[in-house]
Every structure is written in structure tokens, then in C-alpha cells.
Amino acid sequence: MTLPSLPPGATIGILGGGQLGRMIAMAAAQLGYRCHIYAPEKDSVAADVAAKFTCASWHDREAMQAFAQDCAAVTYEFENVPVAPLSVFSGGQLAPGVAALEVAQDRFREKRFVEQLGGKPAPYAAIDHDSEVADAVHKVGAPGIMKTRRDGYDGKGQWRIASEGDAAGLRVPESGLVYEGLVHFEAEFSVILVRSRTGEVRFWESPHNTHVGGILSRSELPAPAMVTGQVDEARALARQVADALDYVGVMTCEFFATTGGPVFNEMAPRVHNSGHWTIEGAITSQFENHVRAVAGLPLGDTASLAKRVTMDNLIGAEAFDLPRHLSDPAAHLHLYGKAEARDGRKMGHITRVG
Structure with a gap:
């Protein structure tokens, strides 16, 4: 069942209270929507910018039902939300649906799913x-x-x-x-797409990603030729994944660029760190287009605004060196509102365009 487009002033629920939920809520507010955050943690940086916050266990059925009744549509900001409690949502209210969670939450099932669609994992x-x-x-x-x-x-x-x-x-x-x-690869890249409730799919330009210690350090455009030569094949697989799941919203698939073609690494059924550059670097950001898709609105243009864009994650205490970050006139600084800077914790990011 497809929901009608949501009018301004409607409430969009977000499952999860982290920085991705925060940025979704900020994009929703710009389009005139209110957001209601549901998360089990009391300290929620998403709740700081939302109209309403329910702090309750994922398995608190009464709280989840009340949350469902308050929201015209519901989405999630991370893929480890337990599936069973989500049965309270019906009629297309939850977007993306539970099928995406069921696949993405199990690495083995995810790889089998992609193989059956013709993809090549490690x-x-x-x-x-x-x-x-x-x-x-x-x-x-x-x-x-x-x-x-x-x-x-x-x-x-x-x-x-x-x-x-x-x-x-x-x-x-x-x-x-x-x-x-282990996969012997030349580069890592991601395919970031948005799929509407009517099945329209749009892609952003694929960034070249660099990881340090298993955490994304930088995403940059343009990607090297090794990547751009494999993007079409990777996009075709990502579209198959989205269509097979009847997906609604932003989805990211990560790939290795190898001499034998793109190797699928993993999928994220949500907005993604490697797409943060789109806030300043694309006509429509991943966050706004995710809200548009969930709300049943027309999708925005995903074209890049410059030939060169870089996004650098701020990890740990380095994020709080504001004089250094803001002395760069090209820096677009985003801090996530986290009070405690720990080693390995994503505290913010900086994007530079052009």
C-alpha cells in the first residue's frame, strides 16, 4: 500500500537517536515536517533537534504503539533496529520496510541475497x-x-x-x-541511491572512500578512473537490490574496485556516512531526498554542484578544535552534538566543495 504524500506539519517518526537521525530531522524541518525520535538511549543527539522524543526499549510494545499512532510515516537511521517490534506499523507506514532490515542485519543472508541477484561478494x-x-x-x-x-x-x-x-x-x-x-582491490567506493514510493530511482555520484581502522576517514569526488569505470555495473546491482526489496528511501551499497570488476562489500538500508558530502555538494542532499521519499514527495535532483568535493570525518577530540576548523574558509563544519569525545567515535565532519 502506498501512502499519500504527507502535508507540511505532519510528523515523521525516526527509529534511532544518533547523528543520522539528527540530520534527517533537520532536513525534515526544512520541508515543514515535525519529527518524533524513538530510541532506548536517554542521550540522543537526534532528539535535540526534534519536536518529540520517546525514550523506551525497542521491545516496549505500548510505547511503540503510541509512537506509531503519533507518526504519519516512520523511518530508521540504523540497520540494527529489532524487527519483531516493528509489526505495529502497517499500510506502508514504515519506510524502508522490514525486508531491508532482515537482509542487512545478517551478513551471511546479505551476501546470499546479493549473489542471487548476480552480484559478486568476497x-x-x-x-x-x-x-x-x-x-x-x-x-x-x-x-x-x-x-x-x-x-x-x-x-x-x-x-x-x-x-x-x-x-x-x-x-x-x-x-x-x-x-x-581478503579482496585485493584498487579502491573502495559506494553507490548511493534514493528510491521513491513509486519506484523511481536516482543516484548520486559515487565517491572514492578511504577507511582507517575500519572507520570511514574520507569520501572524495571525483573518484579515480578505476572506480568510474565500474560504477555502471555497481549501480545496476544496487538498483536490483532496491527493487527486490521494494525499497523506499536512501540506500547505500559499498564496493571494492578490483581488476575483475566491482566486488560487493555490504549494504546500508539508510542514509550513509559516505553521502554526507551531498549536503553542500549536491543539488539535493541524501537527507532531504530520504525525507522526500518517505513523505511521498517528488525526488530532488542528485547532480553534484562541483567537480571536486571532499568530506572528512572528525573522529574523537579533534572535532572540538573549532578555531582550526573554522579558519579554513572552504570548510563546512558539521558537529553532531555529542558531548563526550572518545577514540574512534564519529563527532562530526567537514565538507569542502570546489
């Missing part, structure tokens, strides 16, 4: 029991990366296996593991 093997670890590493080969099947992001829930001996004695959690062979 070599991998699922591990459900301790006794399967050695066989998986031997089958795929070392070195490789061992990953939890669920609840991993920004380098968390994964570790490098340099040799088969490194996996000896490894304990497998109840949710299982996935072992991946």
Missing part, C-alpha cells in the same frame, strides 16, 4: 558452530576477515585472521560468524 563461508571454524578458514583461505553475522559496524565485530592457526580455539557466538577472504 569469498565467504558461514560458521554456526565451533567445529566449523577450521574448515571455513581452510576452504576460503587465509588471510581473511572474521565477522559476526549480526550487530557489526565501523570496524566493530570483525578481526583479521592472518593464518589458519589464528582461528584455533575461536568460540562462535549464538548468532554465528562469517569468514571472508
